[in-house]
Amino acid sequence: MSEFNPHSLDEDEFLEEVHSVDFWFHAVDGYLRDRTYGRIEGASHPDLDDTDRDNLITTLCNYCIGETAALEASSGLISIAPNRHSKIFLATQVVDEARHLEVFLRRLRDLGVEDPESEISVRANPHLVAFKDRLMELVAGHDWDAAVFAQNVVLETMEYTAFRAHMSTADPATAEVLDGVVKDERRHLGFGENDLGRRLMAMPEKRQRLAEIRRELDNLVLATFEEVQDSLGADRSRRVDLGSEYLDAIERLGLT
């Protein structure tokens, strides 16, 4: 029998443990210590051909928009978070999102993009931009439930699926960067689903409104990720079903 067994913690102890900065420090240490800007040090990788490179740039530009949305929304949510665990968790998410933006911008520079900011605005997917605007509106309206739903469930579940799918076909350098991002995302989507799940359990009447918001956001996000897959040139028969993990989460939350 081992001294530490997570499964024998009290519920309160468990929540205190996983929502702490201390937990975050030791968690990210496991997979980020040997990396610089998300890349394994000293690893060198072959150059991409022009089409692949251009497709990848479009994809990364849109990832940057998603990460900026998450950075601005998660920081904006801290002051309206209902309790200290959520505030502290969100602070760790803020750094995660800033790091994601940083490593994707780095990767764009590696690919020869000199001014990522302007490249991003040129290649922006209008659906994603609309999603970001809507998310920021929910945050500005201090709408905790809807904003956490939009960010941590809708956006991040989609990202989680899309990033993992992309990882399996990406060039090694991009795959390394995505690997660290995916590991962070696990915390974010888990936080969102569990926080909302608890709140919906206590206040089931909130479900209806969230289901409406879901219908509004679904189209934007699904369209975005469909187009991202197009830009990666994945052929239709081999592409992952982006919606399925997302729909599972929606069903668990009773928002169908």
Add this chain to the structure above:
Amino acid sequence: MPDSDEPGMIANRIEKVRAKREAGSERRHFELDDRGFNEVPKKWRKFYRHWEGDGDTLGPNEIICPVCKVVIRSVKELRPGDRLYCMPCMSRLLVVEADDGTLTTEVVY
């Protein structure tokens, strides 16, 4: 999972599955080894591993987290009613028996 709306109901179900569990035979114990899962602090690492895709199988002490798809491991053979925590995604889970008799999990928010 609309039937778990009321907190009382989940408690009832936990009671039921626990009773069933206690009636069962001796459970096997497992020595856990570090399987290279590096996304939680060191002391918790051996309780989790990645699913390795086709060809991978779950041991009697293992189950997949429905939220983040990581394999959660226990020192005991799993039975319905067991409570597990997924640290990588911070979910609290309850082991339940599916209609086909296999074990699965529900998220207890």
Add this chain to the structure above:
Amino acid sequence: MADFLSQYSIQRWLEMCPQGYLEDTVYGHSPELKEPDIVVDNELLREESIRTTVQLVVGERCALAASSGLVNAAPDFPSKRFLATQTLDEARHVEICTRRLFDLGVKEEDLESTIDDFVNPNLVKFAEVLLEKVSDGDFIAGVVGQNIVLEGMAFSVFEMLEAVSKQGNPKFAETLSGTIADERRHVGFGENRIGSLIREHPERKADVEKMQAEMTYHMLATFSDSFRGNRAAVEETRAIAVAEGAEADTAEWHGTDLASASPEDMEAVLADTVLGEFKTRLNRIGLEYQSPPVPA
């Protein structure tokens, strides 16, 4: 600007903090250290420690709300990224100060009521002035209020507390020294980033200076309350040390021996140090220090 901001990458921050000076700490201190028995067992000292720590929690909560609130208002990615790291630093400070309250025997369910009971109302007003600027999305005022005024104050308070605790309470001193290391980055960012913005927007000076005077007023009132209230605890600590035959400690800080100074002298050296810091820092970024009316 780009050059100085590039040293504030998340990558660099990871190497410096979690993988640097905070490595092997648990909630900011070596795992084997705990609050000394005398602080936990002596009711007077325990209460005074709770009171002090509550002010720290409130200050850090204000910094957490301000730094996260400013991410959105920041005009460029490097500033957003820096503020993201500051957000996590502040959350960590909130966490370790809250932990200390638990270590001092405050029950989890009594946390908020304990904070309400002990918080200094002047400190709350101080925080409100800043948070109003943040919620208006006023980046320049927000950064001056947070990274120069609030943190300039916190920096000196932490240093003073660290000097006082070093011998008697190594656990608390360690959490403070990690916090001071973080604060160094925060005050550095404030000066460096805002200097150029003030030059670009001289029309904002008057407004920002007015905020600084208001915040300074509430800060001095907070100091005055705190030192007036802690006389008994200071005397008790010293009496215990004498009774135990401990060698007389000295804790020299800015020319004052904190181990023997009167509360009035401690207040004076702290206020003098903080105001001196304000003046030099504000001066460097092109603002003029405004003295507040002296609080009653």
